[in-house]
Amino acid sequence: MKQHLVVFAKQPVMGAVKKRLAKDIGLVKATWFYRQNLTRILRILARDSRWQLWLALSPENASLWPGIPANTRIITQGHGDLGDRMDRVMQSLPPGPVAIIGSDIPGVLPRHINCVFNVLKRDDVVIGPAGDGGYWVIGMKRRPVPRGAFKNVDWSSGMEMFQTLGNLTRWNRRWASELHDIDDGDDWDAWRRRLR
Numbered sequence: 001m002k003q004h005l006v007v008f009a010k011q012p013v014m015g016a017v018k019k020r021l022a023k024d025i026g027l028v029k030a031t032w033f034y035r036q037n038l039t040r041i042l043r044i045l046a047r048d049s050r051w052q053l054w055l056a057l058s059p060e061n062a063s064l065w066p067g068i069p070a071n072t073r074i075i076t077q078g079h080g081d082l083g084d085r086m087d088r089v090m091q092s093l094p095p096g097p098v099a100i101i102g103s104d105i106p107g108v109l110p111r112h113i114n115c116v117f118n119v120l121k122r123d124d125v126v127i128g129p130a131g132d133g134g135y136w137v138i139g140m141k142r143r144p145v146p147r148g149a150f151k152n153v154d155w156s157s158g159m160e161m162f163q164t165l166g167n168l169t170r171w172n173r174r175w176a177s178e179l180h181d182i183d184d185g186d187d188w189d190a191w192r193r194r195l196r
Helices: 017-026 029-046 084-090 108-118 160-166 186-194
Strands: 004-010 052-058 073-076 098-101 125-129 135-140 174-175
Touching: 004 029, 004 084, 017 029, 017 186, 029 052, 029 108, 052 084, 084 098, 084 125, 098 108, 108 125, 108 135, 135 160
Parallel strands: 004 052, 004 098, 052 073, 125 174
Antiparallel strands: 098 135, 125 135
16 A cells, blocks of 8 residues: 655745744745745655655645645645644545655654654554654554544644544554754754754
C-alpha cells in the first residue's frame, strides 16, 4: 500500500499566514519565511519515492504558485476547525498509512518522515511533539481509520497533543522525534540561534 504524506498549508499570501509571527517580526518577513519554508519542504519531500506527497490547501479557492513540485497532488482542506479539516483529509485519501505535517517546521527532513512511516508498520498512531504542546506530525495506519481523533481539541492552546492522544486511547501509539514549528517571535529567535 502506498504511504501518503500530507502537508497542510495556507496559500502563502501576505496577511493570511503566520499572523502571530507577523506581530513579532513584521508582515513581510513572516510571509517570506512561510513561503520559503513551504517551498523548501515541498521540494525536499517530493523527491522521495517512498510516499506520495499531497498538499492540502486552504482556502478552497487558493491559487497555485510556482515552486510546487509537479508530482505533488493538490487537495483542499475544506471547512471547519483544524481538527475537522485534518479528519476530512485523513478519511478521504486512498488506502495506506497517512502522515500529516504542518508547513512551518524548518527542521523537517525526509529521514524524519521515513521514521514516522516505519513506526506505522508496527503501530496504529505516531505523533511528534512540537515543544509547545502541539505536534508537528501525526501519522495513522488507518486500518480502520480512527474516528474522532481530532474532536474537542483546543487548537493553539498548548494542549493539542495531549487532547488528541486522549481521543486515541484505543489505538497503539508511539512517539516521533521532537521538532519545532515557528509560531511567534520567540520560536523565530530560537530557530535563528540554531542556524548559527
